[in-house]
Amino acid sequence: xxxxxxxxxxxxxxxxxxxxxxxxKRISLPxxxxxxPVECAALVETDxxxxxxxxxxxxxxxLGCHIGGCRYxxxxxxxxxxxxxxxxxxxxxxxxxNRLLFSFGTAHEDYQFEEIIKNFFxxxxxxxxxxxxxxxxxxxx
Amino acid sequence: MxxxxxxxxxxxxxxxxxxxxxxxxxxxxNVVQPHMFEDPAELDALVLEPKWLLAKLAMSILRSxxxxxxxxxxxxxxxxxxxxxxxxRNQIEKERILTIGIACxxxxxxxxxxxxxxxxxxxxGKKVSGVDPFQDERVREFLIGNxxxxxxxxxxxxxxxxxxYGCRNSCPICVCEPCKLEDDIWVQRGAVPAEMxxxxxIRAFHLxxxxxxxxxxxxxxxxxxxxxxxxxxxxxxxxxxxGYEAGLNPEVKSPILSVVFEEPDTDREYPAWxxxxxxxxxx
Numbered sequence: 001x002x003x004x005x006x007x008x009x010x011x012x013x014x015x016x017x018x019x020x021x022x023x024x025k026r027i028s029l030p031x032x033x034x035x036x037p038v039e040c041a042a043l044v045e046t047d048x049x050x051x052x053x054x055x056x057x058x059x060x061x062x063l064g065c066h067i068g069g070c071r072y073x074x075x076x077x078x079x080x081x082x083x084x085x086x087x088x089x090x091x092x093x094x095x096x097x098n099r100l101l102f103s104f105g106t107a108h109e110d111y112q113f114e115e116i117i118k119n120f121f122x123x124x125x126x127x128x129x130x131x132x133x134x135x136x137x138x139x140x141x
Numbered sequence: 142m143x144x145x146x147x148x149x150x151x152x153x154x155x156x157x158x159x160x161x162x163x164x165x166x167x168x169x170x171n172v173v174q175p176h177m178f179e180d181p182a183e184l185d186a187l188v189l190e191p192k193w194l195l196a197k198l199a200m201s202i203l204r205s206x207x208x209x210x211x212x213x214x215x216x217x218x219x220x221x222x223x224x225x226x227x228x229x230r231n232q233i234e235k236e237r238i239l240t241i242g243i244a245c246x247x248x249x250x251x252x253x254x255x256x257x258x259x260x261x262x263x264x265x266g267k268k269v270s271g272v273d274p275f276q277d278e279r280v281r282e283f284l285i286g287n288x289x290x291x292x293x294x295x296x297x298x299x300x301x302x303x304x305x306y307g308c309r310n311s312c313p314i315c316v317c318e319p320c321k322l323e324d325d326i327w328v329q330r331g332a333v334p335a336e337m338x339x340x341x342x343i344r345a346f347h348l349x350x351x352x353x354x355x356x357x358x359x360x361x362x363x364x365x366x367x368x369x370x371x372x373x374x375x376x377x378x379x380x381x382x383x384g385y386e387a388g389l390n391p392e393v394k395s396p397i398l399s400v401v402f403e404e405p406d407t408d409r410e411y412p413a414w415x416x417x418x419x420x421x422x423x424x
Contacts, residue, residue, distance in 0.1 A: 047327055047343050054338035081397045084382075085349045088374045089342060092284060094291030128289055130338075 004058035004124035006033035006117070009044045013071050014106050015063025021110035029114055030121045033061075040064070041102075042075035046086045049100065059124045061101040061116070069106065076104070095130065098123055142243060145265040146215060147184050149241050153213050154181045159239050160206075163199055164215035165189065177202070189215070189243055192253070194357050196223035196313040200233055213239040219253070219355035221260035222388025223313035226351050229391055232316055244268055253356045254280065254369070261389065274354075274373050283370045296337065301364040304335040308368050309344060311361035314351045321347070345371040350379060350395040353388040 010016040016037045022029065038044055041064025049060045062083065064076040080102060087097035101120050105112055150162045166176035166186045173191065175198055178184055199214045206212075216224065221240055227233045242260030247269045250258035256271035274280050283294060309315045309322060321327045321343060328340045335341065345368070354376060358368040379385045383396035 046346050047321060047339075050338050050342050050346070051327060054336055078397060078399070085375050085378060085397065086346060088378050089346055089349070089371065091288075092291070092371060092374045093295045093342065094288045094293070095338070096288045130292075 003030075003032050004121060004127075005056070006030075006059045006061060006120060006124070007052045007057045008033055008035045008061045008063065008117070009038050009041070009048075010035050010063045011041045011065055011076075012037050012039055014065040014069065014104075014109075015041070015113075018063070018105050018109045018113045021108065022113045025110055027110060027114045029117055033117060033121075040070070040072045040075050042070075042072065042079040044079070046082055049086065053095065053099065053130065056130075058127070058129070059099045059101065059120055061103065061120055063113075063116075064102075064104050066104045066106055069104075096127060098127070142266040143187070143189055146189065146241060146243060147187055149264055150178065150184055150187065150213070150215070151181050153239065153241075154178070154184075159211040159213040161210075162187075162213045162215065162241070163195055163202065164241075165193055165195075187215070192217060192245070192249060194220055194223065194311075194313055194355055196220050196227060197311075197316075199224065199238070200227055200316070203233055203237055211237050211239065213241060215241045215243065216260060217243060217245055218258050218260045219255065219353050220313075221262070222257075222353035223355060225388045225391050226314050226353060227316070229394070230314075230316070230351075235391065241265070253354075255354065255356075257386075275377070279367070280370055280373065283367060284374070298366050299337045299341055300334055301366060302334045302337075302341070303364060304333050304340070305363060307361040307363065308358035308366075311357040312348065313355065313357060314348060314353070315344075317347075341368075341371070345375075348372060349375045350385070350397050351387050352376060 008019070010019050016035065019035050041062050044062050052060050064079065065071065067077065070076045083100065083102045087100055090100060091097045101116070103116055153159050154162060160179065162178040162184070164176065164178065165173050165188050167173050167188050173188055175193060175195060178187065195214055195216060199212060203212055214220070214224065221242055224233065224238060224240065228235050240260065240262055242262045242264045244263055244266030245255065245258035250269060250272050254272055254274040254277055256273060258271055259268045283291070306322065309320065322340060323330070327343060329336055352372040354369060354372060356369045359366065362368060379396065385393065385396050
């Protein structure tokens with residue numbers, strides 16, 4: 001079976017710096033994930049998550065600041081609610097809410113970043129692929 | 142019920158509270174169609190069956206009519222909730238719309254899986270109790286079972302999609318211009334069947350907190366995809382966690398627009414936290 005692929009949306013104030021620090025410290029990480037920096041976790045549209053899943057990505061992680069630590073008027077809290085609703089929709093259709101990870105961290109949490117990504121990979125590895133849902137076109141290779 | 146509705150409609154027209162009554166009419170070929178009653182003498186032809194959602198049509202009538210024109214709509218529970226959602230989203234002015242609320246029959250409620258088959262402002266008819274959609278055999282078929290089973294079940298029905306956009310066009314609340322479903326970035330155009338995850342789930346999620354469960358999408362669907370079942374669990378979550386139901390109160394905003402701490406106290410679970418004071422961390 002193929003190794004799962006992960007897309008990480010990291011908020012540039014916290015999650016991204018944590019991810020960066022994990023690299024600087026040479027922590028060994030699984031290779032098949034990509035990080036997309038975003039200004040705030042709340043800027044990640046749910047549509048973008050669905051687009052990624054449709055493109056053949058197995059799991060999407062969104063890393064934001066701690067509750068109370070958001071730079072933008074507690075926007076990460078409205079984002080939680082949206083993600084919870086999306087999880088419901090994913091569960092209904094059988095894609096499974098465990099393909100979506102929403103987590104919070106601060107800039108110095110590089111070990112936590114490693115743990116999150118590794119756990120997420122382990123979780124995704126046992127899931128069946130999304131094949132019946134992927135159309136024969138538009139798959140990111 | 143029909144007579145009472147006609148009386149109220151006549152009264153509204155005679156007192157000039159509204160410029161027209163928007164409802165269903167049986168025309169001279171014995172076909173039911175939406176009609177704008179502007180003359181009280183016409184009202185004899187008013188009928189209430191079958192279920193026909195008038196909210197979107199009412200919105201387009203209001204947009205193309207002069208600013209001081211008022212409209213009274215003969216509406217069912219779902220129709221009224223759709224109108225309220227449209228008011229909340231600034232598509233209709235509240236002052237320009239009047240409603241004549243009619244209750245649905247028990248049979249209609251069972252067909253629609255409606256948990257609230259009556260409008261908040263009930264003018265004619267008797268309230269009947271709603272149906273719990275999660276107890277229905279048709280719904281359970283789609284929502285029960287493990288992930289793999291559900292995925293296959295949904296894949297078989299969604300594969301039938303011919304991408305007619307009927308679900309979007311018939312939905313009383315789908316009013317965005319431009320629509321993401323017509324954009325190549327999100328949904329590939331010209332591809333049939335529609336990309337399952339993007340087309341169907343983006344559409345379903347955009348209506349997560351506005352869906353009034355009228356069932357117009359699945360009634361419009363030419364290939365019988367049960368699109369309403371996609372919305373049910375999200376509606377249930379909003380109801381359970383935040384006590385919110387779309388279209389009940391024009392003053393209450395959707396909870397996904399507010400932050401967690403502004404919520405009334407509910408036993409909600411916060412998502413996984415990262416403990417920043419872990420010993421493993423070198424700081």
